[in-house]
Amino acid sequence: MATFVKCIAHFLYLTDRKKEVIISGGFNIYPADIEQVLAEFPEILDAAVVGVPSNKWGETPIAFVRAPGSDALEIKEKVNSKVGKFQRVAQVVLVDDIPRSSIGKVLKRELRDAFLRESEEHAGNNSDATAKIRKEV
DSSP, X not given: OOEEEEEETTEEEEEEEGGGOEEETTEEEOHHHHHHHHHTSTTOSEEEEEEEEETTTEEEEEEEEEOTTOOHHHHXXXXXXXXXXXXXXXXXXEOSOOOBOTTSXXXXXXXXXXXXXXXXXXXXXXXXXXXXXXXXX
């Protein structure tokens, strides 16, 4: 499993695992970059970003956010105003909890699979899909 590294001013920074990189419209999007922006907002207690298939872009980023009492559209607008145009999240899903493994690693596959499953079941009606994901996750 490869890990991506950025070199800035002769310092190396680990950015993300290769399998988690989102390729959208030919651009590599590192979920950790978007998660770092989400972590700056005080109302957000936890967040994870995953890529989901997109007919237009190949993949598109979706943010799963634990922010009790917050508005998903407001969070989406805030995060998208702070990231590059190609990094913008397509949707913010409010969840009660972010699933983690026994060692605390975010289980991104579970988030992605729940989103895709509910999107298929409720094609075109993401509000119902979001509500069910919130209960499952």
